[in-house]
Amino acid sequence: MKTTTYTCGDKMVVFGKVEDLLFQLIAELKTIFSEVELNEIQKFIDVAEYGLALETVIAIYLEEKKSISSKALNLIECLGAAMSMDVKSLLKGL
DSSP states (O other): OOOEEEEETTEEEEESOHHHHHHHHHHHHTTTSOHHHHHHHHHHHHTTOHHHHHHHHHHHHHHHTOOOOHHHHHHHHHHHHHTTOOHHHHGGGO
Protein backbone atom coordinates (compact mmCIF):
# COMPACT_ATOMS: atom_id res chain seq x y z
CA MET A 1 0.00 0.00 0.00
CA LYS A 2 1.29 3.45 -0.88
CA THR A 3 1.76 5.68 2.13
CA THR A 4 1.88 9.43 2.37
CA THR A 5 3.27 11.63 5.11
CA TYR A 6 1.17 14.49 6.44
CA THR A 7 1.87 17.12 9.03
CA CYS A 8 -0.77 17.05 11.76
CA GLY A 9 -0.15 19.68 14.37
CA ASP A 10 3.46 19.35 15.39
CA LYS A 11 3.76 15.70 14.29
CA MET A 12 4.65 14.06 11.03
CA VAL A 13 2.25 11.17 10.52
CA VAL A 14 2.32 8.47 7.85
CA PHE A 15 -1.01 7.26 6.51
CA GLY A 16 -2.17 5.04 3.72
CA LYS A 17 -5.41 6.21 2.24
CA VAL A 18 -7.79 8.97 3.28
CA GLU A 19 -10.43 6.27 3.45
CA ASP A 20 -8.42 4.52 6.19
CA LEU A 21 -8.43 7.72 8.25
CA LEU A 22 -12.17 8.05 7.79
CA PHE A 23 -12.69 4.49 9.01
CA GLN A 24 -10.59 5.29 12.08
CA LEU A 25 -12.74 8.36 12.67
CA ILE A 26 -15.97 6.34 12.26
CA ALA A 27 -14.68 3.83 14.83
CA GLU A 28 -14.00 6.70 17.24
CA LEU A 29 -17.50 8.14 16.69
CA LYS A 30 -19.43 4.91 17.28
CA THR A 31 -20.01 5.69 20.94
CA ILE A 32 -20.93 9.33 20.31
CA PHE A 33 -22.93 9.44 17.07
CA SER A 34 -26.25 7.71 16.45
CA GLU A 35 -26.58 4.93 13.89
CA VAL A 36 -28.49 7.32 11.60
CA GLU A 37 -25.67 9.89 11.80
CA LEU A 38 -23.02 7.24 11.12
CA ASN A 39 -25.01 5.90 8.15
CA GLU A 40 -25.22 9.41 6.70
CA ILE A 41 -21.43 9.73 6.86
CA GLN A 42 -20.91 6.21 5.51
CA LYS A 43 -23.03 6.99 2.44
CA PHE A 44 -20.57 9.72 1.46
CA ILE A 45 -17.60 7.42 2.04
CA ASP A 46 -19.21 4.70 -0.10
CA VAL A 47 -19.31 7.04 -3.10
CA ALA A 48 -15.83 8.48 -2.42
CA GLU A 49 -17.16 11.89 -1.35
CA TYR A 50 -14.61 12.11 1.45
CA GLY A 51 -14.76 15.88 1.80
CA LEU A 52 -18.53 15.76 2.25
CA ALA A 53 -18.14 12.95 4.78
CA LEU A 54 -15.73 15.07 6.81
CA GLU A 55 -17.89 18.18 6.54
CA THR A 56 -20.87 16.10 7.70
CA VAL A 57 -18.96 14.88 10.75
CA ILE A 58 -18.11 18.46 11.69
CA ALA A 59 -21.66 19.67 11.04
CA ILE A 60 -23.10 16.95 13.29
CA TYR A 61 -20.70 17.88 16.08
CA LEU A 62 -21.71 21.53 15.81
CA GLU A 63 -25.46 21.10 15.28
CA GLU A 64 -25.92 18.46 17.97
CA LYS A 65 -23.44 20.12 20.36
CA LYS A 66 -21.62 16.83 20.90
CA SER A 67 -18.38 16.76 22.84
CA ILE A 68 -15.33 15.84 20.80
CA SER A 69 -12.45 13.67 21.96
CA SER A 70 -8.89 14.75 21.32
CA LYS A 71 -8.41 11.64 19.16
CA ALA A 72 -11.41 12.52 16.96
CA LEU A 73 -10.23 16.12 16.70
CA ASN A 74 -6.76 14.97 15.67
CA LEU A 75 -8.22 12.64 13.03
CA ILE A 76 -10.37 15.47 11.67
CA GLU A 77 -7.35 17.77 11.45
CA CYS A 78 -5.27 15.06 9.77
CA LEU A 79 -8.04 14.33 7.28
CA GLY A 80 -8.26 18.02 6.49
CA ALA A 81 -4.51 18.14 5.86
CA ALA A 82 -4.62 14.97 3.76
CA MET A 83 -7.40 16.38 1.57
CA SER A 84 -6.00 19.94 1.50
CA MET A 85 -9.14 21.22 3.22
CA ASP A 86 -9.21 24.18 5.58
CA VAL A 87 -10.94 22.41 8.46
CA LYS A 88 -9.64 24.87 11.04
CA SER A 89 -12.25 27.39 9.96
CA LEU A 90 -14.94 24.71 10.16
CA LEU A 91 -13.74 23.65 13.62
CA LYS A 92 -14.04 27.10 15.19
CA GLY A 93 -17.33 26.16 16.82
CA LEU A 94 -15.95 23.07 18.54
